[in-house]
Amino acid sequence: xxxxxxxxxxxxxxxxxxxxxxxxxxxxxxxxxxxxxxxxxxxxxxxxxxxxxxxxxxxxxxxxxxxxxxxxxxxxxxxxxxxxxxxxxxxxxxxxxxxxxxxxxxxxxxxxxxxxxxxxxxxxxxxxxxxxxxxxxxxxxxxxxxxxxxxxxxxxxxxxxxxxxxxxxxxxxxxxxxxxxxxxxxxxxxxxxxxxxxxxxxxxxxxxxxxxxxxxxxxxxxxxxxxxxxxxxxxxxxxxxxxxxxxxxxxxxxxxxxxxxxxxxxxxxxxxxxxxxxxxxxxxxxxxxxxxxxxxxxxxxxxxxxxxxxxxxxxxxxxxxxxxxxxxxxxxxxxxxxxxxxxxxxxxxxxxxxxxxxxxxxxxxxxxxxxxxxxxxxxxxxxxxxxxxxxxxxxxxxxxxxxxxxxxxxxxxxxxxxxxxxxxxxxxxxxxxxxxxxxxxxxxxxxxxxxxxxxxxxxxxxxxxxxxxxx
Amino acid sequence: xxxxxxxxxxxxxxxxxxxxxxxxxxxxxxxxxxxxxxxxxxxxxxxxxxxxxxxxxxxxxxxxxxxxxxxxxxxxxxxxxxxxxxxxxxxxxxxxxxxxxxxxxxxxxxxxxxxxxxxxxxxxxxxxxxxxxxxxxxxxxxxxxxxxxxxxxxxxxxxxxxxxxxxxxxxxxxxxxxxxxxxxxxxxxxxxxxxxxxxxxxxxxxxxxxxxxxxxxxxxxxxxxxxxxxxxxxxxxxxxxxxxxxxxxxxxxxxxxxxxxxxxxxxxxxxxxxxxxxxxxxxxxxxxxxxxxxxxxxxxxxxxxxxxxxxxxxxxxxxxxxxxxxxxxxxxxxxxxxxxxxxxxxxxxxxxxxxxxxxxxxxxxxxxxxxxxxxxxxxxxxxxxxxxxxxxxxxxxxxxxxxxxxx
Numbered sequence: 001x002x003x004x005x006x007x008x009x010x011x012x013x014x015x016x017x018x019x020x021x022x023x024x025x026x027x028x029x030x031x032x033x034x035x036x037x038x039x040x041x042x043x044x045x046x047x048x049x050x051x052x053x054x055x056x057x058x059x060x061x062x063x064x065x066x067x068x069x070x071x072x073x074x075x076x077x078x079x080x081x082x083x084x085x086x087x088x089x090x091x092x093x094x095x096x097x098x099x100x101x102x103x104x105x106x107x108x109x110x111x112x113x114x115x116x117x118x119x120x121x122x123x124x125x126x127x128x129x130x131x132x133x134x135x136x137x138x139x140x141x142x143x144x145x146x147x148x149x150x151x152x153x154x155x156x157x158x159x160x161x162x163x164x165x166x167x168x169x170x171x172x173x174x175x176x177x178x179x180x181x182x183x184x185x186x187x188x189x190x191x192x193x194x195x196x197x198x199x200x201x202x203x204x205x206x207x208x209x210x211x212x213x214x215x216x217x218x219x220x221x222x223x224x225x226x227x228x229x230x231x232x233x234x235x236x237x238x239x240x241x242x243x244x245x246x247x248x249x250x251x252x253x254x255x256x257x258x259x260x261x262x263x264x265x266x267x268x269x270x271x272x273x274x275x276x277x278x279x280x281x282x283x284x285x286x287x288x289x290x291x292x293x294x295x296x297x298x299x300x301x302x303x304x305x306x307x308x309x310x311x312x313x314x315x316x317x318x319x320x321x322x323x324x325x326x327x328x329x330x331x332x333x334x335x336x337x338x339x340x341x342x343x344x345x346x347x348x349x350x351x352x353x354x355x356x357x358x359x360x361x362x363x364x365x366x367x368x369x370x371x372x373x374x375x376x377x378x379x380x381x382x383x384x385x386x387x388x389x390x391x392x393x394x395x396x397x398x399x400x401x402x403x404x405x406x407x408x409x410x411x412x413x414x415x416x417x418x419x420x421x422x423x424x425x426x427x428x429x430x431x432x433x434x435x436x437x438x439x440x441x442x443x444x445x446x447x448x449x450x451x452x453x454x455x456x457x458x459x460x461x462x463x464x465x466x467x468x469x470x471x
Numbered sequence: 472x473x474x475x476x477x478x479x480x481x482x483x484x485x486x487x488x489x490x491x492x493x494x495x496x497x498x499x500x501x502x503x504x505x506x507x508x509x510x511x512x513x514x515x516x517x518x519x520x521x522x523x524x525x526x527x528x529x530x531x532x533x534x535x536x537x538x539x540x541x542x543x544x545x546x547x548x549x550x551x552x553x554x555x556x557x558x559x560x561x562x563x564x565x566x567x568x569x570x571x572x573x574x575x576x577x578x579x580x581x582x583x584x585x586x587x588x589x590x591x592x593x594x595x596x597x598x599x600x601x602x603x604x605x606x607x608x609x610x611x612x613x614x615x616x617x618x619x620x621x622x623x624x625x626x627x628x629x630x631x632x633x634x635x636x637x638x639x640x641x642x643x644x645x646x647x648x649x650x651x652x653x654x655x656x657x658x659x660x661x662x663x664x665x666x667x668x669x670x671x672x673x674x675x676x677x678x679x680x681x682x683x684x685x686x687x688x689x690x691x692x693x694x695x696x697x698x699x700x701x702x703x704x705x706x707x708x709x710x711x712x713x714x715x716x717x718x719x720x721x722x723x724x725x726x727x728x729x730x731x732x733x734x735x736x737x738x739x740x741x742x743x744x745x746x747x748x749x750x751x752x753x754x755x756x757x758x759x760x761x762x763x764x765x766x767x768x769x770x771x772x773x774x775x776x777x778x779x780x781x782x783x784x785x786x787x788x789x790x791x792x793x794x795x796x797x798x799x800x801x802x803x804x805x806x807x808x809x810x811x812x813x814x815x816x817x818x819x820x821x822x823x824x825x826x827x828x829x830x831x832x833x834x835x836x837x838x839x840x841x842x843x844x845x846x847x848x849x850x851x852x853x854x855x856x857x858x859x860x861x862x863x864x865x866x867x868x869x870x871x872x873x874x875x876x877x878x
Contacts, residue, residue: 021535068492
């Protein structure tokens, strides 16, 4: 039987997409790279995923898992012929355990809807990437997603206790367990952030976090981005850890204000949003301290949200910033690097200079509290040669961040986007170790081949050629 | 072959999408299927594929586009402000122009070449339906019509049309408003028009229902019937040229009239005069021209028609006027997802429509309310047939007018 016939037998015609136009729609995620998809499957159950993996392997094709397709690093974009497994239909929230604050959820559960679902128990799922209204828990596991609140709460890996995964052999394994500190090697932590290269995650045991009894949001405006950065450092060095601490520059604020109409000060050079969480007495006192730190560091305006609705609107503005900047130009490239907080000003200056050098509209909106920069370049891909400039600028930004003692990626993952820059951070020994770890799970590169690790990562490349590669 | 009509999705409409995916969770068809192809982002990608010469306007493209409910929930969710509804009407116009098989759509075979433009067709259907209700003859109906017909109000045999009427308030009118009678509204929802007229007159407006008006053209526009939509837009411009404001008590019609700039020259000026009735009534209450009652313990579940909430961005007004009528307003759905009526979608794709209708009915039932307010005729019928007996579905203006004793 042909590949399509076998899969249609398993899933029916509606859940196997082989028309060229339908496949074309799946050729891209939220990033800039496009690939060709051989066939798309939409399974409902773990056992269907097992069968799809077995069938794909029999036909010599690799497998690409995909969530909501909001990734920005090309993690769900195939580099060669592959079967795509779309996990959005596996969206059941099962077994919410209020006592132990955990839940087993399908990989297709939408991040925000998990928190909405557990709200009545006073619980939420802490990682909250800006795309949280759309992105899936499975995708979050793949990229070890962060978000606004990972400053205080940590990234996805701190909120996943176990994953159920379909392996290259078509076996179903559970990595991790309900115990907070698993015995033996922590394979759960290996799966989180593996970007679909080890297997297909079909269920996730998440840790739920208690909702804070009180919170307050402050909007701090500055006429100088350096004062904003100094305020960030001062807040943290005073021993205050806000739930979230976010910065937007002027161009970003203008675009965001045009979408949400939240009363953002569009004349400010930079806006900081700070969320203070805790008990109501503690929150009020801490908010006052943050306000006076901001004033001492030259804030031109300090505003405390007058209602939860106003705070929600400010945060909606922050979370839709990336989409909103598209009002400035039809395409964007959203970057993701990390720098030490103390080097924020220095690296920001370098980033704006890189924008000028390559004649690109450079905007900055980022997780200031943990130094996770998101420089954003808006451009029009119809302009000849512009994408080359974008890529060159992106690489320079990475180099500047790493030179300042930072990291290649904060939370978006490596995917295709930064694969070939891995050598800037890792030496041959590190890359070899990672390649061996991957080989232990997936020796024939069935899952998401060509992602994360650059070619030649394996020091002694005697491994078998990947599935689907030319003999 | 690419695009062939001037209505085709425009390059700037398509390039406005930056594929962030924030539209996915609010799209009813994406939520039902989990399929990117059934999402706003996927549909825009498919349109771009045609624009770029990668794909053709063929049966698959037609299938992908016609699965869309045109509820426009994606528009408020879109931070880069893609005019999705306009682009989708453009795609439908291309399908009508390029696919001979799609030309004779079910809309046309059901309703005739002029669609609902001829009031006579609706009046004829109404007479038949009224007789059918009397004879309880619904078992003879074809399956896909059974559910929509079950959503009808009890129809009278005598005509109740308000077309041609004029009503003056006591004293000098605040303004003169022309009421869009609509096609099904005038024949199937006479009580809503009656309540609209009584409430607006009580608020100090002079109300006329111009004789020369016709169907607003919304269904034709959604279906890609460009010539028909343009002709009907021209008729509307003529019919309402002498009034200060044009008011609609059907959300779908109002949404279309507010965007007539796409369909007629001078349409933009016309659109600036258009109001949904809930806007005028809520405003009149707030300035004290209409009374406000104390809450009296009657619960009403509120359903947001997509073309009120997403297309016209009207959310507060229907709630305001229900509260002013003394009702306790119960929310059913924070995201305002489509009930599945979606114009003629309920007839064209009964399965998808029913699935969404059942979801909506379950949300209503969960509130415990026995009264549901809906400001659009299609939604009202869908709610009534999905909820079954034991529930009252009414327009917010009807409920307000009853509460304050205007009808």
